[in-house]
Amino acid sequence: MRPWALLSAVLWSLVGVGWQRSSLFSKKGFVYGTVGHPVKIYVKLHQNSPVLICMDINRASKETVDPTYSWIGPNENTLTGNSRINITNTGKLVVKDFMESLSGLYTCTLSYKTIKAETQEETTIKKKYNFMIFVNPFAPGWKSVCINSSDCEDATNHNILQARDRIEEFFGRQAYILNHHFNKTIPAMHFVDHSFQVVRIDNCRPGFGKNEGLHSNCASCCVVCSPGTFSPDVDVTCQICVSVHVYGAKSCP
Template sequence: MLAWALLYAVLWSLAGVGSQRSSLFNIKGFVYGTVGHPVKIYVKLHQASPVLICMDIDRANKETVDPTYLWTGPNENTLKGNSQINITNTGELVLKDFLEPLSGLYSCMLSYKTIKAETQEETMIKKKYDFLVFVNPFAPGWRSLCNRSADCEDITNHNVLKARDRMEEFFRKQAHILHHHFNRTVPAMHFVDHSFQVTRIDNCRPGFGKNEGLHSNCATCCVVCSPGTFSPDVDVTCQICVSVHIYGAKACP
């Protein structure tokens, strides 16, 4: 498969931040929240997400008194650390070995105190930050991973182009040999340069599809099928199935 990935709000690359810049970044690989606006993030299969910060940049640049952080996952249950979920004491979340079921809405509630200097009166403030995280085989950084990833589609693409070049070279040499050494005993053979071509096939792996409505600035991306849809083959569209309640469904129950 050949594909190219774009991003809606956040660009993440395992080698660093992508080519576009967002106000959500000030350190490579860190993504800050925005009050009232979910931040969309696309993560490559089997790789780690960027570091999700339970705070906006404005708040990060100010003193925060007695902060507490509460993360909830796609199932709205409180997140706890495990082999795939890492939560720090400072409210940072990293999703490791990212797979289809990890896709969804991640929310963090930040609670902290403000203190009036004149009266020392304390006020508890709460802010909620939402992150929509999707798995995408071609999220930024996939090209840099091809050399060390056994399941990277770019390996297949590279091998196809390499095979094309070798076959083209074979026919070119064969035509030369037959013309100069056996032209009297075999029919003439001619090779037209650049006449051997390969055709790009646009498809997505099962459980993935393209959705311009949901991913408006990522219309060419193969993104994991959302709940209520599925994709059983290599088509580019996730089909509707109301009985599907998971991400990346490959069948309609």
Template sequence: MLAWALAALLCSLLGVGSQRPSLFSNKGIVYGTVGRPVKIYVKLHQDSPVLVCMDANRASKETVDPAYLWIGPNENTLTGNGQINVTNTGKLIVKDFMESLSGLYTCTLSYKTIKAETQEETTIKKRYDFMIFVNPFAPGWKSVCNDSNDCEDATNRNILKARDRIEEFFRSQAYILYHHFNKTIPAMHFVDHSFQVVRIDNCRPGFGKNEGLHSNCASCCVVCSPGTFSPDVDVTCQICVSVHSYGAKSCP
């Protein structure tokens, strides 16, 4: 009797991170927080969430004569273009997000308060910082997912489906050989649950994982920050002080 143990199927799943909280939802609304930056992870070539130039507490109150000033990663004032959408109510959406659009987005909210007794006006200014990072898919995700809203889930389901079909193929082959050819060749038996899928943890070039910097998205492959680069499919962005952009794949 010949028992076959199938070798493991190695499936490389890149950039598969848990992004269920509303903070990371591409269709959600993200309010600012005074005193600390809000980190947001946007999938490559998708739109960012709606960034609101105020905190949730301020949004629930009346705001007198509000004015909004958005500053982008290049420290230029954002007035809106093909990829940057800035509304009159202080909301910002970045469309078709790419590595080069990663970075710090800052909004300053100015509004007035009026004392009831003296009618004295005071101008209040608050600053809100949003750190936006790109989180990519595996190579070839477009051909796999088409118009799927959640490509990484679709990719995972397809891989598991492929595993089940391959396992069924070998099981059927073992059955046929045992029942129809057992007199001419040695018997072959399929060992149940011997076929496994093993995840290889890696990221595409220009991306890496950093649990310290991105603790709220530790399993995400996030674009390498300035001062770092990644030339291969490793999970670590290496240090390179001469790099001044996001998503570097080499060290000049």
């Protein structure tokens, strides 16, 4: 969350979910895996994750014989369908009502068979896909600000600047009225045109921080503090604390 002085606002990077802008993201809201390194995904607090596909784009474009899927969540727990975890028969995963504690590594193993045309010999292939999911917060009241907007940050920034202009206009008119329509017993009010300014204050809520090195594709996002770090107040970064073993820690025990 990045408030401005004098005016309270909710500023965030993307509506609903922050995804990598790459071929891993499809127009249908699917995020495909990639072999060899994790795909980083940023989900808004209490929003659903995008649809995670246990397959890379190249494999998705080919015929896959007898596929099976196995999902493992944070702390290496095997994932099964429940009120928060939705796993389809085709290996698609959606995490509902995302919270800080749900952040972490999600791994899917895809197993399928290949058949040699000459000998009809079957071979089982296994591929592993890693998704690092981080929660990204917003403050109460964001829905009322972003009802008809596809980008909440643009909407709130526009509203803040519009409010600034109206406040400046108010002071300007007040100065004119007092100087021209009231008797001299009222103290004079002086206002310098365009002197009203809004100062940006960059901070995050407790348990969240910014880390350009770890989250280079979401450098301006306030992302949940990873295990080993914490953020007790409205600081911008998560501080190191080796005794912290959870996401979103607000203190160092």
